[in-house]
Amino acid sequence: MKRKIEIGMxxxxxxxxxxxxEASRAGALAAVAAVNADPKLDLHLVPVERDPxxxxxxxxxxxxxxxxxxxxxxxxxxxxSWSRKEVIPSLEKLGGTLWYPLPYEGFEASDHVVYTHxxxxxxxxxxxxxxxxxxxxxxxxxxxxxxxxxxxxxxxRSIVTAAGGKVLGERYLPIGACDVDRMIAEIRATRPDxxxxxxxxxxxxxxxxxxxxxxxxxxxxxxxxxxxxxxxLTECELPPLGEAADGLIAAGPYFQGVTGWPGPGQxxxxxxxxxxxxxxxxxxLLAHRPGVEILPLxxxxxxxxxxxxAGTHHTALPVIIAQxxxxxxxxxxxxxxxxxxxxxTRAVPAATATLRVVS
Amino acid sequence: MIRPVRTQNLGGARATILHRTHPTVQALTRQLVxxxxxxxxxxxxxxxxxxxxxxxxxxTDMGYDAQFxxxxxxxxxxxxxxxxxxxxxxxxxxxQIGAHAQLLKPxxxxxxxxxxxxxxxxxxxxxxxxxxxxxLQKRLDQRQTVVQAVALLAARGKTxxxxxxxxxxxxxxxxxxxxxxxxxxxxxxxxxxxDDQRNQG
Numbered sequence: 001m002k003r004k005i006e007i008g009m010x011x012x013x014x015x016x017x018x019x020x021x022e023a024s025r026a027g028a029l030a031a032v033a034a035v036n037a038d039p040k041l042d043l044h045l046v047p048v049e050r051d052p053x054x055x056x057x058x059x060x061x062x063x064x065x066x067x068x069x070x071x072x073x074x075x076x077x078x079x080x081s082w083s084r085k086e087v088i089p090s091l092e093k094l095g096g097t098l099w100y101p102l103p104y105e106g107f108e109a110s111d112h113v114v115y116t117h118x119x120x121x122x123x124x125x126x127x128x129x130x131x132x133x134x135x136x137x138x139x140x141x142x143x144x145x146x147x148x149x150x151x152x153x154x155x156x157r158s159i160v161t162a163a164g165g166k167v168l169g170e171r172y173l174p175i176g177a178c179d180v181d182r183m184i185a186e187i188r189a190t191r192p193d194x195x196x197x198x199x200x201x202x203x204x205x206x207x208x209x210x211x212x213x214x215x216x217x218x219x220x221x222x223x224x225x226x227x228x229x230x231x232x233l234t235e236c237e238l239p240p241l242g243e244a245a246d247g248l249i250a251a252g253p254y255f256q257g258v259t260g261w262p263g264p265g266q267x268x269x270x271x272x273x274x275x276x277x278x279x280x281x282x283x284x285l286l287a288h289r290p291g292v293e294i295l296p297l298x299x300x301x302x303x304x305x306x307x308x309x310a311g312t313h314h315t316a317l318p319v320i321i322a323q324x325x326x327x328x329x330x331x332x333x334x335x336x337x338x339x340x341x342x343x344x345t346r347a348v349p350a351a352t353a354t355l356r357v358v359s
Numbered sequence: 360m361i362r363p364v365r366t367q368n369l370g371g372a373r374a375t376i377l378h379r380t381h382p383t384v385q386a387l388t389r390q391l392v393x394x395x396x397x398x399x400x401x402x403x404x405x406x407x408x409x410x411x412x413x414x415x416x417x418x419t420d421m422g423y424d425a426q427f428x429x430x431x432x433x434x435x436x437x438x439x440x441x442x443x444x445x446x447x448x449x450x451x452x453x454x455q456i457g458a459h460a461q462l463l464k465p466x467x468x469x470x471x472x473x474x475x476x477x478x479x480x481x482x483x484x485x486x487x488x489x490x491x492x493x494x495l496q497k498r499l500d501q502r503q504t505v506v507q508a509v510a511l512l513a514a515r516g517k518t519x520x521x522x523x524x525x526x527x528x529x530x531x532x533x534x535x536x537x538x539x540x541x542x543x544x545x546x547x548x549x550x551x552x553x554d555d556q557r558n559q560g
Binding site for chain 1: 363366369370371389390392393394395396467468469472
């Protein structure tokens with residue numbers, strides 16, 4: 001006999017970052033289908049969806065609707081850190097848990113959030129640890145104008161300068177804005193060794209297309225001499241980029257064709273994989289324990305084992321660096337499985353200061 | 360100038376919570392452990408082992424001076440007030456005992472990380488200012504020595520301005536502070552003066 005359990009889904013399907021939301025949503029729905037089809041699990045998950053339409057101020061009210069009007073206590077979704085921070089007060093007030101399946105900037109460990117994608121010790125630190133010796137220590141930083149870009153670039157600046165390198169420029173665009181000319185002009189003028197791109201959605205596509213065009217007229221700005229690095233680029237955003245994607249380098253827990261996580265099967269992108277893994281882990285925690293779906297997160301996780309740390313609610317994940325070649329990611333480096341360290345207090349940051357310069 | 364906030368060295372740092380057993384302690388401990396600190400709780404007094412703590416969280420509702428093994432405002436580590444009753448008297452006491460930051464009770468899901476960083480920045484700033492004040496105080500105390508040294512150098516046929524410049528050059532040559540150079544000059548020339556007087560006498 002299957003227990004019917006409602007779970008909330010909070011994805012913006014019409015925002016400038018809709019491709020990421022759709023990838024994440026597809027993974028969550030695939031996991032719901034897999035759980036419901038599994039005769040060994042006593043669960044039938046019923047998705048309850050709300051679409052905040054890419055408006056940060058709608059996330060809180062949408063989350064409250066789910067928690068107030070349905071029996072769902074677990075909600076999966078939110079793409080940006082901005083939206084995640086908007087729903088936390090609703091989760092606290094109404095006793096819900098958010099499963100947040102996107103990479104983020106760290107420095108958070110809410111009682112009401114499970115972080116199932118990478119934080120900086122699982123994306124930015126390994127990415128720079130690889131990039132500084134491979135490409136040089138002169139960086140240009142871009143980002144969308146909110147906490148993700150700000151904090152990723154703050155960390156990048158401290159790592160680059162601690163390694164004896166230099167940040168040549170740092171510039172932001174509001175989410176959705178596409179006027180990238182100034183960034184491109186600054187990059188052209190300063191000729192960095194690499195660009196770190198923390199723009200999201202449409203801004204990112206506009207920037208990457210313009211940067212690709214720059215590379216066509218000046219060969220320095222091609223992947224061999226000045227690659228663009230990213231902590232959140234996956235296969236789901238390659239279609240709008242076309243040829244402009246070639247040479248882009250990203251860190252993430254999954255790229256198409258890599259096996260081992262999150263279990264058997266192929267996924268279209270890390271966003272899809274992380275959402276799939278989140279719902280499967282939730283199902284594992286709920287299965288054969290009637291009534292636990294209303295427990296607070298701490299009680300649900302207590303003694304349950306699994307990849308989620310009961311203290312930080314962060315997830316141990318593979319760390320992979322890969323590059324787009326002929327339209328698909330090819331793995332450059334697989335660094336094994338690394339526990340999440342949201343406050344960067346558990347592991348010593350990579351010893352970038354001792355690395356040699358490669359010209 | 361605001362320097363970048365110091366986020367390092369929280370992993371394995373020791374936080375002591377001076378509060379009776381209470382859900383406040385539980386909630387605070389959860390946040391501190393998630394951040395990576397090692398936590399202990401004591402009540403009603405900070406024992407000698409408190410000196411080894413890197414942060415002190417203390418209750419302002421039931422707190423009193425004698426709980427702390429150091430004078431008011433002289434804690435050797437950052438202190439964070441846990442404020443329940445926002446009565447002016449209690450806030451005043453928390454400031455007087457030396458809070459560098461505060462957290463409001465009931466303690467929920469967040470606030471601890473900012474309290475740690477803000478308290479540490481405040482503590483660092485106080486310590487740097489105290490050192491600067493002590494140095495300035497010492498230099499003020501030595502004004503008389505400087506006047507004496509300039510007078511002794513001027514007595515050897517220099518104008519006051521030339522004597523002052525000479526003293527500055529001596530300090531630079533000896534790589535000591537202006538006041539330390541004045542001390543040396545007074546010790547040497549003053550002693551010679553006394554010798555002279557003795558010889559004459």
